[in-house]
Amino acid sequence: MTSAVSVQDLTKSYGNQVAVSHATFAVPHGSVCGFVGPNGSGKTTTIRMLLGLISPTGGTGTVLGSSISEPENYLPRVGALIEGPAFYPALSGRENLNVLATLGKFPKDRVDQLLETVGLADRANSKFKTYSLGMKQRLGIAAALLPDPQLLILDEPTNGLDPSGIHEVRTLLGDLAQSGTTVFVSSHLLSEIEMICDSLVMLREGRVIFSGATHELLAAQQPLIIARPENARDLEALGQVVESLQKSFKVVDGALEIMAPTQWAASLNRAAFESGITLAELQTQLPTLEETFFDMTEGAS
Amino acid sequence: MIAVLRAELRKLRRPTLFLPTLLAASGLTALTTALLYLLIDSPDGNGREGMKVTAERLSAPDGLVFGFQSAATLLGVIALCVFAAQTAQEYTYGTLRNILVRQPSRMKVLGGKYLAMSLFAVLIVAVSAAVSFALAFGLAGGAKVSTVLWTSADGRQATLNALVNVTVATIGFGTFGMILGLLLRSPISSIAIGVIWILIVENLLTAVVNGIDKYLPGQLLTSVSTGGSISFDGTQVMSYKYGLAGSALYVLGGAILVSILFKRRDVAN
Numbered sequence: 001m002t003s004a005v006s007v008q009d010l011t012k013s014y015g016n017q018v019a020v021s022h023a024t025f026a027v028p029h030g031s032v033c034g035f036v037g038p039n040g041s042g043k044t045t046t047i048r049m050l051l052g053l054i055s056p057t058g059g060t061g062t063v064l065g066s067s068i069s070e071p072e073n074y075l076p077r078v079g080a081l082i083e084g085p086a087f088y089p090a091l092s093g094r095e096n097l098n099v100l101a102t103l104g105k106f107p108k109d110r111v112d113q114l115l116e117t118v119g120l121a122d123r124a125n126s127k128f129k130t131y132s133l134g135m136k137q138r139l140g141i142a143a144a145l146l147p148d149p150q151l152l153i154l155d156e157p158t159n160g161l162d163p164s165g166i167h168e169v170r171t172l173l174g175d176l177a178q179s180g181t182t183v184f185v186s187s188h189l190l191s192e193i194e195m196i197c198d199s200l201v202m203l204r205e206g207r208v209i210f211s212g213a214t215h216e217l218l219a220a221q222q223p224l225i226i227a228r229p230e231n232a233r234d235l236e237a238l239g240q241v242v243e244s245l246q247k248s249f250k251v252v253d254g255a256l257e258i259m260a261p262t263q264w265a266a267s268l269n270r271a272a273f274e275s276g277i278t279l280a281e282l283q284t285q286l287p288t289l290e291e292t293f294f295d296m297t298e299g300a301s
Numbered sequence: 302m303i304a305v306l307r308a309e310l311r312k313l314r315r316p317t318l319f320l321p322t323l324l325a326a327s328g329l330t331a332l333t334t335a336l337l338y339l340l341i342d343s344p345d346g347n348g349r350e351g352m353k354v355t356a357e358r359l360s361a362p363d364g365l366v367f368g369f370q371s372a373a374t375l376l377g378v379i380a381l382c383v384f385a386a387q388t389a390q391e392y393t394y395g396t397l398r399n400i401l402v403r404q405p406s407r408m409k410v411l412g413g414k415y416l417a418m419s420l421f422a423v424l425i426v427a428v429s430a431a432v433s434f435a436l437a438f439g440l441a442g443g444a445k446v447s448t449v450l451w452t453s454a455d456g457r458q459a460t461l462n463a464l465v466n467v468t469v470a471t472i473g474f475g476t477f478g479m480i481l482g483l484l485l486r487s488p489i490s491s492i493a494i495g496v497i498w499i500l501i502v503e504n505l506l507t508a509v510v511n512g513i514d515k516y517l518p519g520q521l522l523t524s525v526s527t528g529g530s531i532s533f534d535g536t537q538v539m540s541y542k543y544g545l546a547g548s549a550l551y552v553l554g555g556a557i558l559v560s561i562l563f564k565r566r567d568v569a570n
Contacts, residue, residue, distance in 0.1 A: 045569075052405050053398055053568040072405040080402050086395030090317045102308040103403040143399065 085140030305413020
């Protein structure tokens with residue numbers, strides 16, 4: 001699969017302060033790629049470099065096949081929402097989109113169509129300054145969709161949206177990916193990222209600490225085994241069994257939590273049975289993206 | 302660049318900017334013109350800085366444009382505010398990033414914005430001139446000012462010259478505002494510094510340091526708008542050509558500086 005975005009050693013520093021350091025990653029064509037990292041990890045700086053707003057101090061990259069040093073070659077095919085929606089407060093939502101449609105030479109009927117898509121048709125003629133945070137965010141998404149983009153770059157698109165708005169954005173991104181649009185989305189809602197993204201770029205302190213398929217990242221993590229004895233009085237004895245198998249554990253809500261490979265659950269079950277302990281519950285859980293994120297970025301945020 | 306120009310015109314015609322600006326500009330010009338005729342016999346004078354402009358002077362071929370030209374600096378200050386605000390607000394609202402994603406050529410963005418605001422400045426001047434001229438014709442009879450020479454060939458030429466000069470000066474003041482807007486990236490700071498400089502600092506410096514007006518951008522532009530500066534006793538202080546050349550130096554120098562800055566500066570807000 002070719003890449004919609006590909007960067008090698010991309011670096012941005014401000015004097016001695018390094019915002020992004022030797023970032024190397026690729027976003028596959030037609031994928032929904034999550035871009036995650038703690039605040040200040042360099043996500044927005046990277047996005048701005050991809051959009052030609054900030055000049056890199058080092059490294060190279062391509063977007064939709066063109067070098068990032070020539071953004072005019074690819075930006076007409078890119079839609080972007082960067083660091084929240086920014087519009088003219090005294091203009092209506094429709095007028096704000098018209099300004100951008102005029103700039104990009106997009107057809108006028110596209111504006112009405114997008115206002116309908118993001119659910120703002122009823123308030124299209126109200127001034128932007130009267131919009132709620134969620135409505136502003138919807139307008140930002142509409143603006144990003146104006147060029148009918150091949151690549152959509154969204155920085156925190158669900159910020160300020162209520163649960164139904166988040167669900168709509170998730171559906172919208174899924175539909176766009178199905179139609180072949182590549183989506184590169186940064187968000188702090190890791191559960192959302194886990195649900196919608198098939199690939200992931202993770203940053204910490206300006207460095208890429210993971211780039212690849214989301215399922216590969218999660219599969220590489222140690223699962224959590226939860227073992228609950230039928231009789232609560234056996235909890236301590238069960239803990240001794242776990243220790244005899246060279247594993248450590250935590251007691252949570254009357255059960256033991258043990259970080260171990262999935263296959264190890266059978267060994268535990270056997271050892272518990274041999275010790276006369278009946279297990280009422282024995283399950284393995286893969287860590288969520290959120291848990292993995294905290295593990296990988298621990299101490300950074 | 303045409304797309305940027307059209308997009309900028311969309312912003313400029315918003316009701317909160319378009320009508321109030323035109324009303325302010327034409328209102329100030331109307332006030333200046335009206336005072337010129339209504340106070341014609343006042344011992345305290347009827348022109349700028351207490352200058353006495355007689356009925357005989359106003360009956361000359363260029364008498365029609367006297368009131369209009371007297372308001373030129375005020376029109377310039379209005380243009381300065383509009384250019385500065387329209388430029389700097391892109392930074393404070395964060396809208397510059399949207400613009401540059403849709404039009405990555407920064408020089409086209411700058412050029413299109415400048416053209417659109419210059420067109421708006423032309424409209425400000427045209428409407429203000431129309432109001433001033435209508436008032437002058439209306440008030441001339443009561444002030445015993447003859448309008449015969451105003452419509453003569455010389456009068457028409459003087460009117461045309463005044464329109465061109467005031468337009469050039471107004472756009473010059475606007476350019477000064479745009480330069481400040483790009484440098485300071487804040488509407489309030491750029492307007493405050495621009496207005497304070499033009500209306501207060503320059504006038505103080507001119508009053509205190511003899512001959513310094515020849516080096517001050519606001520004074521140079523004012524002299525362009527009036528076709529050269531004349532002192533109270535009627536002697537020429539600054540020629541039109543000198544004013545034009547000096548203004549052009551300031552405007553071009555500033556424009557080149559901010560163009561380089563705008564092209565190279567990261568858009569990080």
